[in-house]
Amino acid sequence: MVEQQQAAILRPETMVEEFKKNRVTHVVTIPDSETNYLYELMRMQPWLDIVPASREGETFAIALGLSVGGKVPVVLIQNTGMMESGDSIRGMALDAGFPLVMVVGYRGWTRHGVISDTAARYTEPFLNAFRINYYLVEQDVDAPRISVAFEEARATKRPVAVLVGDEYHGFNR
Amino acid sequence: MLEAADVFKVFQKHRGDAIVIPTGTSGRQWMNFTTNEKRDLSLGGAMGHSAAAALGVALSLPSEKVVLFDAEGALLMNLGILATIAGMKPQNFYHFVLDNECYATTGGQPVPNAKEINYAGIAKEAGYVAAYRFDDLQEFERNVGKILDAKGPVFISIKVIPAIENEPIGMRNRPATRNRTQTIRDLRAELGITEG
Numbered sequence: 015m016v017e018q019q020q021a022a023i024l025r026p027e028t029m030v031e032e033f034k035k036n037r038v039t040h041v042v043t044i045p046d047s048e049t050n051y052l053y054e055l056m057r058m059q060p061w062l063d064i065v066p067a068s069r070e071g072e073t074f075a076i077a078l079g080l081s082v083g084g085k086v087p088v089v090l091i092q093n094t095g096m097m098e099s100g101d102s103i104r105g106m107a108l109d110a111g112f113p114l115v116m117v118v119g120y121r122g123w124t125r126h127g128v129i130s131d132t133a134a135r136y137t138e139p140f141l142n143a144f145r146i147n148y149y150l151v152e153q154d155v156d157a158p159r160i161s162v163a164f165e166e167a168r169a170t171k172r173p174v175a176v177l178v179g180d181e182y183h184g185f186n187r
Numbered sequence: 188m189l190e191a192a193d194v195f196k197v198f199q200k201h202r203g204d205a206i207v208i209p210t211g212t213s214g215r216q217w218m219n220f221t222t223n224e225k226r227d228l229s230l231g232g233a234m235g236h237s238a239a240a241a242l243g244v245a246l247s248l249p250s251e252k253v254v255l256f257d258a259e260g261a262l263l264m265n266l267g268i269l270a271t272i273a274g275m276k277p278q279n280f281y282h283f284v285l286d287n288e289c290y291a292t293t294g295g296q297p298v299p300n301a302k303e304i305n306y307a308g309i310a311k312e313a314g315y316v317a318a319y320r321f322d323d324l325q326e327f328e329r330n331v332g333k334i335l336d337a338k339g340p341v342f343i344s345i346k347v348i349p350a351i352e353n354e355p356i357g358m359r360n361r362p363a364t365r366n367r368t369q370t371i372r373d374l375r376a377e378l379g380i381t382e383g
Contacts, residue, residue: 040247082375
């Protein structure tokens, strides 16, 4: 029963394993209350550096700078902050043309029922407007999609988003 | 107020092998003084975020000295970056702000609270190791060597005379320079870096 419950969520350990598998060196992030355990887990990894930012727009620029020096950054933010970052995504990520996976907490999203949170309603239209491809992950079984996102980012030298759809349950322990 | 050209002339003598990231209207003059273009980096593209990109460079290349020439209008767009930089404590990071008190590229309109704000004070209280203000060339000349020899992150605010542009964008003369992609490619080649 416990195993079934575990399989039904996206465990922070799974996300960290995907980062390691894809040789991520830095996570540039603004934590939110739902990803606190992921944050603590990332801090414990000796191969991973955390770069806390003050505003989400910074994260894409910091990631660009890290990539200049040959590092492999990931941006970890919430969908609200992604929308705040529009010009930075345009000028620092898309125009610069480097591989970047952006892991985005899909606040307000639900597979069941009506989505009432505008943060969720506008998330995919926002990504579509920027022509940024995205993959939805909800459970551990979805983890391979994270690697697909990394592969696509490397192949296209563009940002690719991973939308964490079950953020409120998976990371909130 | 100082001429930005004089600031760069003095700085160049102390540059050594530092990676230099010029931004803003004043920063364009750096191209007239640099003697090591392969270590010059263009990181513009989203106003207010060059400092964040420069931080990323400093973190990724800890054995290289990274010097950013920021502009006060850009800094005001994201003052939070001062806390971000101070929090990461990059010892190799030198954050100059050429403060011309206005948006020179849009005709010279003043930035908010242009005459009163103390950027160095904000940076110091945000947690930079040291912060300086200069409005005198000789004083800057006397101190810049020591500042660049100390461990960062250090903040240096310098009052400069604005080079105000009033011509419509399409009519402005821009000298041919390497674009951002080219400067990144050249720097990587210079340092032997392969893409991550």
